[in-house]
Amino acid sequence: MGFKEFCFKKSLWLFHFAGASCNNCDIEILDCLTPRYDVERFGMVLVGSVRHADVLLVNGSINQRDKSRLLEIYEQAPKPLVVVAIGACGCTGGIFAEGDTFAGPVDKIIPVDAYIPGCPPKPEAILAGIVKLLNK
């Protein structure tokens, strides 16, 4: 592993994109930042602007309206960018998959690097997914 890649993996800044979710995944993502799980141990922080982001966390089902916004956010982010789909909705569409306004799971719109399934995934599962991503 080169120096560049090492620095990148040691300092992943997260940007949270919530689609039309039921809000439960959002809460579980925020759980990862709390004292009990503390992702800052791995150098991860939540940033406010997508220009600073290294990881795009996408959760919730993506409907027709979200689609263009997700694409725009993805294009605004500086590359290299890691995209993580969180929750059953993010990975496959989950319970919204047959809805009229559903615009396809995340990986039909932008390339996804990691899937963390669950409805909602436990914070432990999210951490496990991130650790797997770091060791990839």
Place this chain on the structure above:
Amino acid sequence: MAEQLFYFLIYPGLLFAAVVGAFLSWYDRKITAWVQFRKGPPLFQPFYDFFKLLLVKETILPKHGSKGVFLAAPIFAVFGASIAGVFILLPLLGIESGFKGDIIVIFYLLTIPSLTYIIGALATGNPLAAVGGSREMKLILSYELTFILVLAGIIQKAGMSISLNEIISLQVLNGVFGGSLSGIILFIVFIFCIQAKLALVPFDAPEAETEIAGGIMIEYSGTPYAMIKLAKYIMFFILPAFLIGLLWGGLNFEGINILWSILKILFVVLLLTLIRNTNPRVKIKQAVRYFLVWMNLLAIIAIVLSYFGL
């Protein structure tokens, strides 16, 4: 010439100040984590952040903005911070005595980073950055008067000497200024000025992450953002060092004194961190009033007290 370049680029300028500042910023994050019962980032986290931004990330330029100014602003911020660092640290580390009137020069140099952030933010054409820029400008207008009043108080205590080296040697001879009543008041006001200069909570309205998504920094990515980080690391070291030089008798690196000097810096940064962790963000209106009324009042009281020798 070679000597000056060495002073500017390596010790005590750019490289030394940046490395110490990076460790201090780790210390700040670690203390923050402890306050919140978390474990906190690893020791080299600030370096990882810096090198990631510098080497790995793509730089995105604003489409509807002035690209040259956008890119030049962070470089000027680094220059301003490191020149101010050289002027502060040379007398503080006892390398050179500086010149008469260097406090005035340092005062002006210390505003350069904030000014360049504003220029860079306004060059992006992003409305949120413009909001952040205007807030930062208001903040500068309010704390700068307080800052110069504090410096005036210190200069008066030093018998109208405006050289950092003379102020430090006076304190070494006659005891530190921070020990008297007026010195303690000046110290408190100075700490709040540093807090505002570094744009830390409660005075982080220009960068408010949750509200205007990074404000003045919103459009920066990649290498220019790494430069801004660098300037911030440097400022994080030289401002507490300036405070220690003016009120706590400077640093001393002989024998056991080295431990004492390090403790002084760590204590000042600890104060800054605790203030930032125990306060909510204030609105820009409240911040302006806080400085223009209360902090100025305190500084003037301190000047009057020191006039009577207290």
